[in-house]
Amino acid sequence: MTSSITVAIVDGHTLTRYGLIGLVGADAEISVVGECGLGSEAEAVIASHRPDVVVLEAVLPDADGLLLARELRERHPALGIVVLTWDNQxxxxxxxxxxxxxxxxGKTAPNSELLGAIRHAAVAASSFTATGLAAALSRRGQAAEKAVLLALSPREREVLALLAEGQSVPAIASTMFVSLSTAKTYVSRLYDKLGATNRANAIMTALRLGLITAELPAIA
Known part of the structure; x- marks a missing residue:
């Protein structure tokens, strides 16, 4: 079968690079057309061999591989870019x-995962794929929720609860035994931290972040 996907490999570890060349080149549908060990050499290799995909180590001896990936994306919009790394954080x-x-x-991933990533990159260069992406997004969302919660002062949490109950700002001032101007300040700070512009935005954001819960009215 004729190789249909051409690949260049950029990895600063010589043994790893040649191991990748052997692994990728053993696939009948993929051929390695260029390789180098430095980020400064990558552009010349790509310009010379015009691969469909570049497999790029995230940490190179002379460059940040992820910054290089960004530069390559800007210069070569149709180029598939597979980032390979020991660090799966x-x-x-x-x-x-x-x-x-x-x-x-990840460099500890099964061979089939790397070959699958190369095939994906060859046909969908602008679409990102990664094993564990959904879980990472979930963890980031949970971290964002925790950050917002920690950023709210006890008074601001109290204001949020009162807003969710439907209380007006004057009513909140009365309930909290503070002046109207102080209550307005609490509300303003709360809106800023939630990225909200009004009560409805604040409540919807708080619900989404799990800062408050939606309770159904009791049925008599």
Whole structure:
């Protein structure tokens, strides 16, 4: 079968790079057309061989591979970019996503995962895929919720609860035994922290973040 996907490999570890060349080149549908060990050499390899996909180590001896991925995406919009790394932390995954990479693969992943990522990158360069992406997004959402909750002062949490009950700002001032101007300040700070512009926005955001719960009215 004739190879249909061409690949360049950029990895600073010589043994790893040649291991990847052997692994990828053994697939009948993929051929390695270029390789290098430095980020500074990557553009020349890509310009010379015009691969469909580049497999790029996230940490290179002379460059940040994720910054290089961003530069390559800007210069070569149709190029598939597979980021390969030992570091599977969520922040590295999200940096790869933000860089415009097509796929993110850990170096401990099965061979089939890397080959699948290359195939994906060859046909959907602008679409990101990574094993564990959904779980990472969930963890990031939970972290954001916790950050907002920790950012709210006890008074602001009390204001949020009273707003959710439908109380007006004057009523909140009365309930909390503070002046109207102080109550307005609490509400304003709460809106700022929730990124809201009004009561409805604040309540919807608080519901989404799990800061308050929606309770159905009791049935007599």
């Amino acid at each position: 969520d922040d590295v995954l999200f940096r790869a996503l933000d860089s415009g990479a097509s796929a993110f693969v």
